[in-house]
Amino acid sequence: MIIVGERLNGQFSDVGKAIQTKDKKVIQDLAFEQLESGADYLDVNVGTAVAAAEKAEAMVWLVETIQEATDAPLAIDTPIDAVMRAGLSAVKNPPMINSTNADPEQLAAYIDLALQYDADLIALTMDKGGVPNDVAKRIELGANIVVAAMEAGLPFEKLYIDLVAIPVGAAQPQAGIVLEALRQMQGVADPSPHFILGLSNISQSTVERSLLNRIFLVMCMTCGLDAAIADPMDTELMDAMITTELLLNRQIYSHSFLAAYRSSK
């Protein structure tokens, strides 16, 4: 399971404040803690900590600050094209692009960008019409993403399709739609693209965030999810993830399978 650590995001008050005050220690400590907890990538998002005009500069500062402390791969997370390009230009190691939607023009441009930076690319199954309300449209957009990657020569192992989780309190049937779309997308290409989710979306505005996050993660993994943008410092989430990997027969059983998985990282 590939975990993209979500905590270096300016929407969290500690990170937002650190971006505003240029406090490198807070950023670097969070980078270390996430990697020690099992993150494979570190998501980097300036959030709303600074004004729009300063976001590109803040992204570069964040990327450079993290890279002073670790060589771990970064996921540049922004919906703004200029901020994305600024972040990518500052990375040392092959990064992840988080994200493009499935609108043909943006998708083509971001596949080019991924090829230019040898980057992984997260592509969301949504377009100008927003997030589809049904399974069929999500799969149609997922298939469009696969075809666009193939035609442009982006290897499938660098493609992360995100079927888009919606808060359960806002649109409850969407959880089941994501699960069914995940199931139906399995085997769409060989080798398979990855399937990723911004997991914490499912629990937004709820009061049982950690519980909802980890149960939905287990359900999605059962249907083929192999990557998640999530909080690796949530120990119960990681225990649930590791136990699911075990029951899917991806790790050999031992009494200490939790510790064994963690030390294999």
Added chain:
Amino acid sequence: MIIVGERLNGQFSDVGKAIQTKDKKVIQDLAFEQLESGADYLDVNVGTAVAAAEKAEAMVWLVETIQEATDAPLAIDTPIDAVMRAGLSAVKNPPMINSTNADPEQLAAYIDLALQYDADLIALTMDKGGVPNDVAKRIELGANIVVAAMEAGLPFEKLYIDLVAIPVGAAQPQAGIVLEALRQMQGVADPSPHFILGLSNISQSTVERSLLNRIFLVMCMTCGLDAAIADPMDTELMDAMITTELLLNRQIYSHSFLAAYRSSK
């Protein structure tokens, strides 16, 4: 989700001792606690608390002791035909038979028994050859069970097919085989038979029993499980179950969805 409370089993030392000393309070307290925690049925199993010759009498004592305290439906749990018949003859309300295997002779006899007592019937997808090692054989036996029930006139809503969980430490690929068999059995008949598991089997001889039980429960529910023989007093297990029901859109979201589910029982 239908929960068959597993705790009234002589294999647990408190219950075994209570059977030997005829301590009604221990039995009745465990009955109440399981029902308060959300059990729909109470499993009743004398285990190895008494010698073989005394098991039928012990089963009758257990059934009568529980029925003095509650009218909740009981699942008579024994592999011994005489003990099963003794238990069934003592029940007041329509019980559950736990269980028959898929061997044609035993299956036919136990379907007759279910019809005679207006009982639900748990039928395991195993036969004289033991538990199948693959998906196809489990499904073949599952289909045989469905056909036998149909031909004998046992309504599908009274049929509980158990695809047989095996301890993950003993035969690790079996967990995935159960999940895939569950998936493939969906839609086998209309109305659907129930799908049940003796959940705690998955974690036997492991040191993370509660964690393995609840994660496997979530995975199985994602693939169509709608009943489990499990410990309703394991709060984390029940939280995981309720959260899965929510994400499968079987309960309307509210901030207090955990409490709402419990109070709806």
